[in-house]
Amino acid sequence: MIFDQARWTDDDGERYEPLLSEKRSREVERDDDDPLPDDLTRDSLELPDASEPELARHYTRLSEMNYGVESGPFPLGSCTMKYNPKFTEDIAADPAGHIHPDRPDESVQGVLELQYRLQDYLGRIGGMDAVTLQPPAGAAGEFAGILVAKAYHESRDDERSEVVIPDSAHGTNFASAAMAGYDVVNLPSGDDGRVDLDALEAALSEETAALMLTNPNTLGLFERDIERVAELVHDVGGLLYYDGANLNALLGRVRPGDMGFDVMHYNVHKTFATPHGGGGPGAGPVGVVEELREFLPDPHVRAVADEDAEGGTRYETYTPEQSVGKVHGYQGNWLVLEKAYAYIARLGDTGLADASAKAVLNANYLASTIEYEVPFDPFHHEFVASAGEQDAADAAKRMLDHGVHPPTTKWPEIVGEALMTEPTEVESQRTLDQLADAFNAVHAEDDETLEAAPERTAARRIDQVTAAREPRLSWQALDE
């Protein structure tokens, strides 16, 4: 399968689909009949002023110049680009769920029941005792989780200053720990790509508030020494934080709670198939062990036995006793959480376990059919190949010409010219073979060809240097 992406260009060939402002724009002046006095109001407003048919065509053309999971394979490592089931969209579109967040509990029993059930499902899946749905993204989950760890230590009059993070971790881990006020201690990986126990022992101290770990790690490797890691962290009084970005590897095989993790976040836009939406919205619920329950963000949802309530159960929000407060103005990305609930309910135990089985099988099958070297194994749902002598970014651009979205490139840095590849369970053997053909075709090509790529995409290679050196971030800036 090869694709030539749609490419709309204007008549003079200097730009693609024109900007809305270039199609039809209008400046409207303040009117004397306006209801507010003129000393409190602006004089004019200029915005695009296109008709509905023009807008429909504009956005349809833009969509045609955009590649999504439904366009073709999307093996972006660490991102878990699954197919997003259509029925979950219909569920989120139900007006009965379109509710203002300030309504009293007794009038939103349906919203609270779904939240309570989702908290419960996620707790079971992660082996956690309590779950908050409030964080609106994975990084927000990390921040909330680290705030919980901080509050826990402070409640014991045990101020700590450091969070330990492996060098192969997601960049958000470092940034989230710093936002919570911690110094970051960088943990170098061992030669086998996993946590080096000696290095870990050296990094841990009574200043350690937490170790943040992804398991399997960003190389797809399971941290086999996880029990010993947990023991070492707990011995110095630290907490073990699980970054759930790679949870799709483990569903039904092992649970973070059983490995000794105390806090974790789930990326529902990865593991539970809610759409990535071109960068968001996602949701990053946080699970904790019993000892940390009272530190969860405010509010949390619980079920209360009540004879008068439908089904004998009433749902209510409450403020956990030692809550860290809030990480979102309200209760997070509700429409995304509805979709995640629907996905989990659809798959159930067996479906979730099968999703991980097929995700891991797909990664292993794909790796076995490509020419690029994969230096670290055994990997699970993703693997990191090396582009070797090729520039991984160039190789990726060339893969676009062979009809597939490329993997994540140049990260993690532990593999030179990394091609971090995660096909997920949604690809068939046939599609994986197509992916392998693309990888192998690019593997055999010379640098000149790679540097000239891509050719079949809407735009050709884009100049990043000028974009950053002379930032033009709005249509107003284009005229300057």
Place this chain on the structure above:
Amino acid sequence: MSSDDRGSPFAPHTAEETAAMLEAVGVADEEALFDVPEPVRFDGEFGIEPRSERAVREEVSAMLARNDDLTEFLGRGHYAHYVPSLVGHLSDRSEFLTSYTQYQPEVAQGFLQALFEYQSMLVELTCLPVANCSMYDAATALGEAATLASRVRQTTGTRVLVPEHLLHGRREVLENYVAGSDLTVESYPMADGNADLDALADIVDDEVVLLYAENPTVRGCIEESLADLGTLADEHEALFTLGSDPVALSVLEEPASVGADVVVGDCSLGLPSAYGMGLGLFACREEFLRQVPGRLVGASEDDAGRRAYTLTLQTREQHIRRERATSNICTNQAWVALRAAMHVASLGPDGLRDLANDCVRYARDLAADLDAVDGLHAPVHDRHYLREFPVRTDQPATAVATDLRDEGFAVHTLDDHLLQVCVTDANADAMDDLVAAFQEVAR
């Protein structure tokens, strides 16, 4: 369908394909691929029964039916406006909805251009030259503004000043966002629904790094001393940060003209009421460009010599700068920004201004009607209102709100004898019914 007929319905493997793939990999079964030590293996069950698509839809539908069917006159940071059908249909196109962050811009021109257009609309509405392509919501955007204030060299000090009565959620999030800095958050008084300028002048000093005000204020009033607030902040080299939203900004004074350094807020366009799910706005002055949190789309050129778009200035971001990044944000609200841009484009400049001005008129008329009801006084403060206003009750406010709920309406309870009522295009046709219900319960 998977080989196991209870497998994931979204894994396409037939039994034959699975067998062939296992053979190619060289293992007997899928379990052999899991390199997990025996002691930590999970051999239990989640206890989650798989259901058919239809069963799940019916189940969720039945759950949501437990929500009371109330007509909401609610706002306070989360506003309902009618969303044109075009927005849903076009944003749901799978090329948009199922795409990822635009790390390969050559195949993501469509989304990048839509985000560039979104940024441009915010530039027009705020008259500030830089807008990012989304934060989570108003509260987190305000938190990001505070951390920005702690980083930029234009400001020195530790004090962040916010209005009293600031929405609980915004205050709490702000407190958490400054947890990693040496900033402290303090309240300044409000008077009659606006910032109390005199009281504020007494407490501002050179230690203030950020002065936050809202327009409209939390009581729904238009803030009347914006330029003075801007000047005050400027005199003490503090960032003047203004909270607002696109509907308000379409008619109210441009933030840049009153000296705003940063504008934050929740978009309130593009989505229905979504239990608080929103879209955080963030715009600022040019000199803070390299300290901006979140993603930025810029224009550049491709090898064909055509204008093209790409994520830019990424060295600010967590995947490159790690613990020294301007923010930890990665996944954002891009698709909501796409929807908001579609919504603004659908309205056009007249439609957006008409929407804002209609809200002003609805609020004015509803306040007058409620003021005429025995036992009610509205709109409390002698101000102009955009779309919500406080109502003083002779009876205890909680009792009035509870009785109103029995009549099918939801309003905010602020205090012992204070309610707040919000009216927009989404509920204006129920204004008379609300007034009638108040007549039953307010006396």
